[in-house]
Amino acid sequence: MARKLQRREVLKTTGIAGTAGLAGLAGCIGGGGGGGSSPDMITVVGYPEDGIQLFRDFYSSYGDDTDILIPDGLRDPDLPGQVGDDMSNITGTAPAAGGPAQSAYESLYQDVYGESPGVFSSQSYDSAAVGILANAAAGENSGTAIRDQMRNIANPDGMEVTPDNFVEGVEAAANGEPVNYQGASSSVNFDQNGDPASAAYALWEFDGDSTSTIRTENFAGANPEGSGPSADDMPGGMGREIMLGILLPETGALASTGESMINASRIPPQQVNESDIDLTVDTQLEDTETNSQSGVSAANSLVNAGYPYICGTASSGVNVPVCQEVLIPGEIVGCSPSSTALSVTNLDDNDYVFRTAPSDRLQGRVMAQVASEDLEAETCATLYINNDYGQQLSERFSSVFEDEFDGSVWRQVAFNQGESSYSSVVSDAMSAE
Template sequence: MHMSRGTRGAVMAVCATLLLATSACGDDQPEEATAHQVRLYGTDGNMSNSYAEELGDRANLVDGMKGTTPLTPLPEDFKKRLLSVDPKLDGFLYAAESYDAVVISALAAEVAGTTDPAAIAKQIVGVTNTGTRCGTVAQCLRLIREGKDIEYRSVSITRAGFTDVGEPATASYATLHFDGQQLNDAKTEFVGAGDESAASNKRPPRGDAASSPDAPLVIGGLLPRTGDLAIAYPPLAAGAALAIKEINAAGGVLGEEVVWVDGDDGTNPAIAKATVARHVDGGVHVIIGAGGSGISAAVLEDVVKAGRILFSPSNTAANLSEVDDRGLYFRTAPPDGLQGRALADVILRDGPQKIAIVARKDSYGEGLQSIVRAELERAGFGGDKVKLLGYQPGEDANAAPIDFSAGAKEIKDFGADAVLIIGFGESAAVVRALADADVPLAALANS
């Protein structure tokens, strides 16, 4: 779910409208398409320069591919600060969300006056709403220490704060375009989504400044250092590292420096559960992750039983909004109900006649597939115009490569002229299978 990014100074269009109309932003006219060409579309799990690298010597197959991702235009200063942490960083997606997840956790602990996870959890929604607005770690911590309520706004939390269930009320999405084997930033379009009125207006209980703080605050990572989402790790890790650095430079939390404990989710439930167990045994108060929605769903019960907080910067599955979390699960990434509209719009603007949607079989892939399908139905695409397919991702790095040859033949026989692929790095196998089945991809026609 990491998408590599370069500088976003050249922006084709910036839209301030909600995603309620039939067109997101830019030209409403369908792009010219040669007869029988099949266009590829992607989403946040695969719209990246790193995705092209997954295809190796067949990277040209992504030429012309388009897709969407949750993405806020990032200030140049923030990018420079990220690069000071990781000079090799070549992408920024979810770095802002990772940064904000760590910062919000720290601010909530300062307000609570303790490192007790239950007390911190009660303050997380509140620090993003109904207070004095602040935009830097140092400014927010100073206001809290002065006894003031705060309303945190930063790189990913911009227009509105969290809803009552602990997720963003509003979001920003980008439409991305592959030109050749690289994303062309000059074609990137941004559109806002969500409803500011959905932000919580509940005031949390005041923290007890006289209580025993049990500092230091210990935050643990549950990020995809390995596995199918490993391409997402660098910006996620950089965002968290930058947050810890700036929190401690501002005096830390409750008078002591915040401690970071690294941890891998492996894009694998078994690895993630083992990491959670180590964090619990090691006294971690807040766990940042997991990278994938399905991994968070798999470990949430363990986290809740242990009375810890799970705070993901990159979970987007819509069903996590209703999960039984006892108030201990939060996310800075917006739910896919918003992204589904943006994806459907991007596809429909090109005027397709038949659409195939291929998704990895987990809560992220199948959830987003269902949302896009519903949006296409609203646009008049009946069952004979849309085909749903799926693939089972490997359980670990040693799993056999995905065989999508049968699915590729189904798509060819169906006569689709648009294929949406919802997956992570492993979904490159779908692109290869389509080419091997002689599906007339637009990239091949233009080569």
Template structure:
């Protein structure tokens, strides 16, 4: 059975009393390789939406073309909260002949039952745990918590493991020094480190030796922007018979520099016999609590390993703060971590929180932030002085993956794109449109929480000139 991690002395809550709530530690979202979940827990996580109106959306862009019929396929980027009603309206308006491709935010095994359709014409994509240490991490998580890992848990473990290796290599709890070691410990060169030999890797880094972390989510080589240089994605389908989501294929993709790139320190000073500090800034409560709980559990594992072994006389003070799935609460929580002297942080989970936290707290205070699940393109484009990293792939890759799946696997030549009206939806939809080799009839934005999406569906299913 899982040990009671809440009562371990090294987990110290900053600015709040009490143990981690049961809701924050309960549950497992998805499969061991990074699949599915319920609620707003898949893929890019965001809290804010723009726009209004009760009709569900508006057409934001039309790419005109020939033909008098509707598209071969639809792309839907959103969350179950709105997706349930949207798909009810779709199946009321269509016989279901269109191929539909959805983003990871709609990976909810309960959706077919809630929609009232087996959704057999729906395929999805989602970031997967596809690193060389995936199996080792799965076994570690299962042994500790008596549960299977969930979505973005491998990325959470990798985020903290890399930060602790960088801290050991830096020899001090200093954000700038840790920043300069992040690529040294993650990118190629030196002793290969995995969850199985993390303790030996920490000791080697503390002794000034080169190490190369091989992650559970990917090989975790950072590019110039601090993003993973490669990533894996699951292609999945709903199984209405048993109320599950099935991964049917995994595809790996590499960026322009798969071995990573970017600045790093010229030397590894190391240092022994001290306490390392790391922050965990993830949602225990709010709309993402169900996925945040397993992510927090995974993020705590590297600190547990170090504190159980004390390599090179090192220990870890892992300090946890709850974003409450809110930009304002997340910013306040990040400020608490800064006040406590934390030099680097695993978090935050969503781009809706991660971007303001990075801009207002991490970057000006020279704190390293390494998000395990914030995927929006806007994170890549931050003016961050190289303090912001992530172990989750950018939507720059996911948009390309979706375009390839729609064209090559589903065989659609013409599509319409429906997306939730926020940064995540707009940016991922835009990337899909840029890379899809077929014809895009309509690009339609919709708002969360509308009572009907009939007008959105009607526009998406219409011929290009209508």
């Protein structure tokens, strides 16, 4: 416990970019300097379902003396109990609710569900809210028309819209008036790739049967002002039904994360349907099961039912095939709240694919900076799930850690889902260079 408290105090009083005061603490919070039989720290990229066995195998062989850095995919408060360890040697990073309307959204979620929102729930609220606003501005349930309004309702000057006045914003958009959505997760300015132009990241840790945020910092992407194609006008129109598809995991590896995301995505439709404006929102939820084949089938169900905009999906391993096989050829807008792989940015999508979650290009850099400046690691190995999300984040982290922070990545080790033991890959990652 002393180790965890010491790390907490160090990280709370140190900014990501300012660690001069840590010079004498390397031996306390890192493996210290390299040259030993194991790297100073390891980075693990994966999902809770496989993380349970992987961390059990890690702790049974190596205890908790090695720092471990993990991203959002493993932020599950139930994990320590399932692993059987307090996991006090772990530091996490995750896209955070750092938007202008963060407080308003958190109060709204608490009022509706009687609990605090979970990870990626703010991005889910924003995805649903943006889809409704763009549909209201388009005046029709057409994927192409909605696509052309996505930046009109998020990027430019206009009436500021937040969760507090969301219904008024929908009415204004339907009347063809300019609006500027200011979200819970970010300002929701979309860049030319449909990615957030800026994002907040939380540094967090496991804390008993929950996770606690150590601090949150904002980072801007390469194009913080946002840009990209958009329609010249907002046709709008009242007296109609807006259709919103929700494609998120109720079951599978991300079920624990998906529950809060689904809850959040249902709030904007509820706000409109409980108002007295002459618009309604029809929604349909489909379960991806955190599986690519199931995700494609579920996406087809929504498209066949006429939904022109989909809030989803959650994981990049599901989102990429859903986009390639269903959304892009069907000219349907998809806006993922948590699919972060770099491959999503690189899709040839004709501008139908958006995200309210930032790309792992940014998270990889944040993780490398935390590894070097907060954990003071000089050497590292990565363990990553064998899919686009795992491989690309591992590679991005490794390249930045070496090129910008003068670290050394001894090896990058892939692991497959559903294995009964991960002892061999853990051993590979912890082996001497």
